[in-house]
Amino acid sequence: MTDSTSSRDGRPCPDALLALAQREERGRLKIHLGAAPGVGKTFAMLTNARRLAADGVDVVVGLAETHGRAETAALIEDLEVLARRPVVHRGRTLMEFDIDAALARRPALLIVDELAHTNAPGSRHPKRFQDVEELLDAGIDVWTALNIQHLESLSDVVGRITGVTIRETVPDRMLERADEVVLVDLTPDELIERLKEGKVYVAENAARAIDNFFRPSNLTALRELALRRTAARVDDQMLQYLRQNAIEGPWPTAERLLVCVGADEHSDAVVRVAARLAKALNATWTALHVDRPDRAATDEASIRRLDATMHLAERLGAERVRVIGTDLVTEILRWARRENVSQIVIGRSVRPPWWRRAWRRGLSEELVAQAADISVQVVTGASDRPRKATPPRGPDPRRLAVGLGVALAAVALSVGVGIGLTHVVDLPNVSMVFLSAVVLCALRFGRASAVAAAVLSFLAYNFFFIEPLYSFTVAKPHELFALVVFLFVAATVGSLAGRAHEQAVAALARARSTRALYEYSRKISGVSALEPLMWAAVTQVAGAIQGSAVALLATGGDLHLIGAFPPDVEMGVTEWGAARWAFQRGEVAGRRSPTLPNAELQFRPLVTASGTVGVIGYAASDPDHGLSEDDERFLASLADQTAIAAERIQLGDRATAAAASAESERLRSALLSSISHDLRTPLASILGSVTSLADFGDRLDEATRKDLLKAIEEETRRLSQFVVNLLDMTRLEAGNLELTVDWVDLADVARAAVARAARLYPGRTLVLAGGDRPLVLEGNATLLEQVLFNLIDNAMKFSDPPGVTRLRLAPRDGTAVIEVEDDGIGIPPDQLERVFDKFHRVAAGDGRAAGTGLGLSICRGVVTAMGGTITAASPIADGRGTRITVELPLPAAGPGPEIEETAS
Template identity: 35%
Template sequence: MEIARQDPDQLLRAIRNDISSGSRGKLKIFFGYAAGVGKTYAMLQAAHQAKERGLDIVAGYIEPHARPQTTALLSGLEQLPVKEISYNGITLREFDIDAALKRKPQLILVDEFAHTNAEGSRHAKRYQDVQELLKAGINVYTTVNVQHIESLNDTVAAITGIMVRERIPDSVFDEADQVELVDIEPAELLERLASGNVYREEQAERAAVNFFTVENLTALREIALRRCADRVNLLTESARIQSRSDYHTDEHILVCLSSSPSNAKIVRTAARMVRAFRGAFTALFVETPDTAAMNQEDKKRLRENMRLARQLGAAIETSYGEDVPYQIAEFARLSGVSQIVIGRSTAAKKSVFSRPNLTDRLIAAAPNLDIHVIPDVNNSEKYRFPKLKLSKAMPVRDIAKSILVLLAATLIGYVFYSLRFTEANIVAVYIFGVLITSIITTNRFCGLVTSFVSVLVFNFFFTVPRFTFHFNDSNYIVTFVIMFMVAFLTGSLATKLKENAKQSAHAAYRTKILFETNQLLQKETDEQAVLSATAGQLIKLLKRDLVIYPLEGSSLAEPRVYRVPDSDLYDLVSENEKAVASWVLKNNKHAGATTDTLSSAKCLYLSIRVNHQVYGVVGIAMNEIPLDSFENSVLLSILGECALALENIKNVKEKEDAAILAKNEQLRANLLRAISHDLRTPLTSISGSASNLLANYQKMDDTHRVQSLTDIYDDSMWLINLVENLLAMTRIEGGQVRLTQSVELMDEVIAEALRHINRKSKEHSIHVSSSQELLLARIDAKLIVQVLINLIDNAVKYTPAGSAIEICASQKDKWIVVSVSDNGPGIPAEQKPYIFDMFYSGANTIADSRRSLGLGLSLCKSIVTAHGGMISVADNQPEGTVFTFTLPAGEVELHE
């Protein structure tokens, strides 16, 4: 039996929501179908009940209703002062989010969830204020009516005839922790309205006529009940996902975006279908060569439609091409779209010869898909194409080019006419001229005008009677028509090819930047280099100034400004701009110019993030020119690549730190393992000898007493040397040793070392030989003495009594060469590569059976290396071992 597989994206979202719910505040919405049903009253009642349970409650903003019963419930609740904003000579009262965050109660009441804030507020909408409160861990009670739900706006408008401007995204409503439906019968609501408990008398009369009718209220009530039921279904579905029950969806709905005023309705309809089918949601915009010619109003409307689709949960995609139906069908085929939602074409009624409209062509291009055509019944918002201004359509430069091409074609025509070529050849010259004009000019209108003028010029110069616009042969009518049609079609095709080539080159350039970014960031291993490379790619893509705030701990570091050549040097790092960047870091959302949050900023601020981990903030200077859809898509991709590169660098550092930690742990384990035995042996010997002396001191003769004291002394010296080596190795490995170098005489250093060596060295023959000249070395004398003590002591321990040990010093070029050799049994060849490793003691044994910790030679190597020298081991001839190390030579310092 095949087990149904869960949707991983749905499961991941559920897990993230479950993780983040612990730190976020809880949102409760009091939901009604019309004003006056008692939402605010119910919210205040719930607040008093919560206060009785001991919660810290504040009324952040309560709409000043003319309802005595509602106003009376405010008594006993702490109220935040409202924020007064002056706008066009009017003082507006707004919710003060900064005061709320500073007060930070457990629960805050914020009325009118869908309210639009006054210009100059931090957020454009009050629901965004509430989202920031929730992120700060504050619980919120709020109120909203059904007509303010984004996807239901068109449905409500169709019922009531009123288009509500203040709306909230469906996702905000669906993600609320609790929704309480405040419901009363429509008849009771009408009684409240009549008695003055909803509006004042004048407002109540207008409302009763325009909105508050039994039919309207009944319909709105039904919609509100259904919307609450839909939310319950979503909660059930979410619970099923979290419990890992069977879940799957095969529906993928695509809505087509445009700049048409009716497109917002199409998007909302598609969003309702997505909720009904519980499928994936994608919004596609097909960019054509005509897109660049759109006026500012159309571009603004297109951006608003894209923003609406994003709010309703759609993934925004952009495709390029002139054949819009083909692009939609191909995208649907490649993306697994099952249903397409488009608006009804505004083209005139079809005739026999008219071209099929967009809908018909899309149906032909995608015959296997369900295509939903949404009618536009709002005739007041019919789309009007912008009027074409001749000055914009035909620039002076293009007019001059067209005239020159016509003159050239006419001159060539005169040559052909003189040579008695047929008129067909002359017509071909003019068609060729139209083709050239379409290529070298910037607007299609030039090709059209040139096609028409070419017919007139041909008629004037080359038809009988010449130099007039008359013609004797009626067959010329056909010639003129065919000539114009061929010239126009040829020119149009050339223009389309040119524009498609430009568009393809533009898209290829942006794609190239994206690929280059990936390659550049993979090479970088430093955070600063990654940010600089990202800034360079963004400047190449956007041709705009930008500022990057790297992350330093949990806050933003000093900003780095990157400018395009010859840019205006306006301030991008003012205190206001830094505040916007800090808000983006804290909330992990876009803000600044062209957004609904802190829109007065000069830059659009986006976080450099991977999932919920933010690595910095980038600000893009807008200059009142917003990014187009594809620029925004590539921008997000580049920032994603940057975040991944920064995350990789962080992971590498963490791996290195983990490796160092593991190495230290291994070092600590080896040290403890070695010390556990090697310290116990001499300590046991010391305690045994001391105990023997205490118990038998009177009975022991002088020889035995001296032997016991000697053993105690030897074991103590062994422990002292061991501790010295351990401390020195710890300081060197930790980088805490700073060399105090001075010019020293090597004979004195060797003599000092011999005074500190093991007492058992008396059983060996130690000889010092050096050149006749004075050997001076620039060294830290104390550390080099330690090196010599370890090497001599090593020779004493590992050679039998009576062995000869020789210490030699000489100068070679700029180095002092010191060697310590013995004629003992030597070191096996297989052990020599590891002889200087820490804790390596080989298979050699010492006469007193003590093990060596293997620190002495490792310490010698560390000290010599710190001086810039080298140490090595070799066989002594004819037998034994020789250790050799080099030190920098010194010169006599003369002081005046």
């Protein structure tokens, strides 16, 4: 449901003017829209571009795809064409649109074909439409082409029609942002003929396309989608023009229906007639209700009927709109003209009594009389028969009695004041004293008290102040006239003041409800779980009606109680039946409703755009009295806000689960990719060596056999290291890595890791500093050795053979510091932290980083489990080199002074 805000007094719509001003600051976008490939979008775009270039316009072709069509290629020959930017991806060189060159050239008009294209990895934007948006924001006019199947909102529809999954899509906002949309149309027969002639695809591809995507039925459906979407866009542009220029419609372009909805019992029939008419005309339609602040609302049944009718209209496809105004006809026609409505549907009004027809016409008759430029259809039938009007809800008897008593007291006080004043000063007329009493009663107790005070003042004024005194007889005619005028003025003023008072009370109540809803919405905006949300909802409802409330949510296809206030609220069989009815049918059920009225609670469905998520039930403290109109409206609004919040939380949970699933899938894919590549290499080497020994062992010399056996041993060790890393990472992720702590000499551990690395990298220079003196701490020797070996292994991989790798050990400020340095290629500054992530490899794909990308991640996990820290720094000298620093806590009675560095 929306509120209507319109431009009045012939002024343009401010929002439309603001949108126009914003569009003037950017480039203009022209989209050539087609139903399918081959209809001639690029050909038409380049033909028009050549004509503009001939007229002196600075036209540049940023990118145009000819697909081997000679006619299209010939159109580019005389135009300036930007060179494409080469992008290397998976060993292939792709030629992409160069947005930087386009921004530097900055032509008046730029041609950028194929708006839905996905750019190659490494481009500034992943999609070409984002390139176009940047060009438009830079003030460059852009012409582009788009097929209807690539529009995001229609991709699933096209997929169902053609059976082809559309992977490249463009957001609908691009079509809405376009300043001009040109439909390039071709009949299905003509397009198929072009395919057969080889003007769209090569011969073998054309035959396959005709059998699949380019079937006549598919092309007809796509053509209809393109025509309808273009017509809708042009219609939106026409509405914008109307609002920008303060032109009131209707313009006879597209059919738009407006159905007027009231609180009477036959409005649902009028809505159904409007729905059938809109379907027959294939037109959009709106259900409009005008709230009158100057007239008190009717009974609760009417309020429920109005809500039910508006919900019915929404289910049938209408847009719900409520506006506020005192003149129904004026408000209806103003809204209709602003929205370019072509037809108004309204039920026939109840004819007023014969004695009122001379000066008052029914709503439908008045609307027909004033809507000279809009067709009005009056729905007749059941609404024409005379019906007994539902009596409005009467005032509170207690408040009425108090008001009458106050009116009597105020008039008595006025008599006393008037008599006292006549003895003090010579007053020719004391009627103003009585008029003051009438106004005071009206402002405090409403119209009933004001009318009573006016009548009593009329009698008292006559009896005490009109001669002959103390008699209701009037001696002079002008006194009688003055008395009658006084009665009229007093009654009128009292009625107006009373109405103002009642409207002020109603406005205050609405303000309180709005404030309460605002506070509630702010309270639930930060709630991220369903249980606290439902607890907030039931406490708010129970406090508003001074009763009890329950909340039930749908889980696994059935309702489950998730919140109740007070907590001892009981749900019987009848209550559960009413709750399930409200959930399944989307209607109010339970107490004081047509469905299961014997239930102790009334249930309202929590309806969202994606369906009903649950129900909320409530019961007032006094079950014999229904809720007021304001309470009903407040509860309806609160239910809507609760439903939206519940849907938001559920969508958030699904998004979190989807993100976790996607992350898990990404890690699984990365792991499988790493294993398939990194484990295949040592296995292939082992297999080759074993096969050589088996087939040619007796013909190989001793040195060759030793080399093959050594290769088998090295690759087996390498394969074993990969498996150990994977197992360690799995244990770390699951929290099952057993950390047996004992006293460990870090120097012994370092020497063992260095020896292990020396066997794996013979001939490489590895220097250990600080390993000649003990450095004792609490830890796990096996895991510490694995950490040091992983750090050394990583340094060796990323440095060239002449380089030197250094391992330093030293105590510092109560910690044992381990530093591993190399003079290799280094780590980019933006990846110093990411190198500790699982499967992350700085130089992936260059042949240097052989491994699963788990070594440093395992190091961080082990070091953190031991209470230490690990960091990376790069570059460390002359723009090269990397230093990995590990700090582990030393015991309180740690080793002595810092050890001198010695090389070994």
